[in-house]
Amino acid sequence: MDVSQTLPTEEDNLTCLFISLHHPQQGALGMFRLLPLGPGAGGRLHPADEPVRFGRDQQACLFALADPRVSRKQLSIQAFRTAHSPYLQFTVQNLSLRGRMAVNGVSLVYLERAYVGDEALVKFGDYEMRIRVEQGEAQANFEVLLDVPEPWPPRVAAAVPSMVPVMETGLSGAPADLRSQGAMERPGPMESDETLCLM
Known part of the structure; x- marks a missing residue:
């Protein structure tokens, strides 16, 4: 050897x-x-x-x-x-x-x-x-x-306010199960240029 x-x-x-x-x-x-x-x-x-x-x-x-x-x-x-x-x-x-x-x-x-x-x-x-x-x-x-791993999930996604129009009920279009768990709770709608949007 x-x-x-x-x-x-x-x-x-x-x-x-x-x-x-x-x-x-x-x-x-x-x-x-x-x-x-x-x-x-x-x-x-x-x-x-x-x-x-x-x-x-x-x-x-x-x-x-x-x-x-x-x-x-x-x-x-x-x-x-x-x-x-x-x-x-x-x-x-x-x-x-x-x-x-x-x-x-x-x-x-x-x-x-x-x-x-x-x-x-x-x-x-x-x-x-x-x-x-x-x-x-x-x-x-x-x-x-x-x-170089796959792109990581965007970190700002949760912090960006939803721009979904507010329906007559005052609730956004989030699924009912998320709304009931409080995951989508935000301050109430606020008027801005005669259009309601969530902040």
Whole structure:
């Protein structure tokens, strides 16, 4: 038996960055069409000493977003090591002069960084990026796996007032079982330009 077949290599236990991207209009605008997604895309092996950049510029960024509102270089994810841990750690840096970015609710201006930890939620513009780190022992490289899940249900749907005309009974056209459970209760109708509508 060949010894090289029995000994694990450094790449057998890579740290993996699972990155999930979302935009509320992703289905209509196609801003993720330049990303390596879909069947057979797999993960990307990336050197630990090079940043993973996201942005509009396909030459400067490993992962390009086809959106003119995104900066040429929007953000980078950088691996680093400390003396106190055998594992790769990661930071997210805002590379955009134009816009702010938030990591786990903490706002970052241009060139500021935030620690990722095991998981982080990054927001910039209308984008959300969820980063999850699965630790491995490899030091020279890590793997990046991208995912763009189906569009999430719109968050504002429940907050948008119904524009269904109010019938003579004063009740909207909601099913009777929902009205009886109080799920559709709102303040009474209010007049606006001689047309009744629910607020």
